[in-house]
Amino acid sequence: MSxxxxxxxxxxxxxxxxxxxxxxxxxxxxxxxxIGGFTTALVKGTGPLVGAFLVVTGAGISLKSTPKxxxxxxxxxxxxxxxxxxxxxxxxxxxxxxxxxxSSLAIIGAISVANNAMYAGxxxxxxxxxxxxxxxxxxxxxxxxxxxxxxxSAGIANIGVxxxxxxxxxxxxxxxxxxxxxxxxxxxxxxxxxITMLVGFALGANMSLGQILEGxxxxxxxxxxxxxxxxxxxxxxxxxxxxxxxxxxxxSSTAASAVATPAALAATDAKFASLVGIATSQITASVxxxxxxxxxxxxxxAKRYAKDVKNK
Numbered sequence: 001m002s003x004x005x006x007x008x009x010x011x012x013x014x015x016x017x018x019x020x021x022x023x024x025x026x027x028x029x030x031x032x033x034x035i036g037g038f039t040t041a042l043v044k045g046t047g048p049l050v051g052a053f054l055v056v057t058g059a060g061i062s063l064k065s066t067p068k069x070x071x072x073x074x075x076x077x078x079x080x081x082x083x084x085x086x087x088x089x090x091x092x093x094x095x096x097x098x099x100x101x102x103s104s105l106a107i108i109g110a111i112s113v114a115n116n117a118m119y120a121g122x123x124x125x126x127x128x129x130x131x132x133x134x135x136x137x138x139x140x141x142x143x144x145x146x147x148x149x150x151x152x153s154a155g156i157a158n159i160g161v162x163x164x165x166x167x168x169x170x171x172x173x174x175x176x177x178x179x180x181x182x183x184x185x186x187x188x189x190x191x192x193x194x195i196t197m198l199v200g201f202a203l204g205a206n207m208s209l210g211q212i213l214e215g216x217x218x219x220x221x222x223x224x225x226x227x228x229x230x231x232x233x234x235x236x237x238x239x240x241x242x243x244x245x246x247x248x249x250x251x252s253s254t255a256a257s258a259v260a261t262p263a264a265l266a267a268t269d270a271k272f273a274s275l276v277g278i279a280t281s282q283i284t285a286s287v288x289x290x291x292x293x294x295x296x297x298x299x300x301x302a303k304r305y306a307k308d309v310k311n312k
Contacts (some may be wrong), residue, residue: 018197019259019284022204033205042198043205045117051170053195057176057257059188060139068130072241073137075253077114079234081141084111085150087225092156101218105147105272105278106158109261110286115139115253115294124297126246126302129231138251144264145171151265197261206263207277219282225290227252231297244305248300253290258283 021132022043024031088108091099099107116139123131145168178185230252238248262279266272 018200019204020240022201023207023209024259026205026207027209044177045121045202049195049199051198052169053202053257053260054170055174055177056188056192056195057139058171058176059178059185060174060192063175063179066243069133070137072130072238072243072247073134075237075241076134076248077138077141079237080114080230080251081112081146083230083233084108084146087111088150089154092151092154097156099120100221102222102282103275103279104276105262105265106153106218106222106282108147108150109136109144109258109265110222110254110283111230112121112150113141113258113292114251115255115259117286118253118291118294119247122250122298123247126244126250126298128243131243131250133249134247145259145264147261147266156237196256200256201258203263203280207280216285219285220289222282223254223286223293226254226286227290227293227297231294231301235301239305244302246298246302247303249301250294252297253294254283254286256287 032039034040085108088111090103091102091107092098092104097103118136119138120132120135123135174188177188231249234248235245236248239245259280261283262272262276266276300308
């Protein structure tokens with residue numbers, strides 16, 4: 001028998017592939033997007049789709065976790081958020097909101113939210129039970145809420161309390177359903193990939209190849225900063241909690257869900273509308289770059305602290 005062909009996996013394919021399909025349609029045959037009916041409603045309805053996405057995501061978040069996992073997960077996600085906010089606000093106030101083409105919206109949106117699915121996968125090889133359990137805490141930072149709170153508190157955005165509560169409410173509803181109604185949790189979780197694909201397509205259909213090309217280098221840079229600087233900052237702190245440090249590297253990524261953050265911000269504050277295309281393309285690039293860099297950096301940390309990893 002001949003050997004089967006190796007499958008080529010595209011990082012973040014569930015959201016990336018539909019996004020590029022929508023992008024190509026809007027670039028070359030945009031009249032399809034404006035045809036009307038359910039087609040146009042789907043493309044223009046990113047807000048409701050993101051809301052549905054948050055409900056499904058929330059349903060997968062477990063409130064059960066050991067104290068050590070809570071501590072380690074809390075340290076990782078707090079450090080990640082603080083790094084994102086500090087860097088983003090520095091760019092906003094000291095660099096006229098432009099760091100080599102990156103805005104505070106793109107920076108905070110990309111760095112603050114980790115690819116928890118990838119984290120969980122990496123930890124099956126390099127982590128211990130506490131590292132794996134920490135994902136129950138790190139998944140608490142999902143959606144656009146962190147970015148909304150940071151930009152509003154700094155006076156950059158004008159988003160009311162009701163809108164901020166509204167941005168997280170679908171997530172809370174999902175968490176309640178997932179933790180108190182197991183049968184519904186299973187049903188919601190089974191639809192996670194489908195709603196993610198729809199969000200990706202709708203986002204892509206509001207972008208063009210010109211915007212992707214414009215966001216190229218800054219987007220790659222954003223991914224490198226998220227993975228490399230995030231690892232350098234987080235690993236020592238994870239080791240202080242008793243871990244080997246690999247979890248700190250594994251959490252230094254950008255979640256595919258972060259691609260929806262610019263659109264969510266623009267839906268609550270219209271002045272961000274002009275940044276949606278470029279910020280979305282940059283965050284998309286960061287998702288892809290970190291999907292490649294983060295596992296590699298984790299392996300380097302594992303080798304550096306091989307004895308600690310072995311003893312876990």
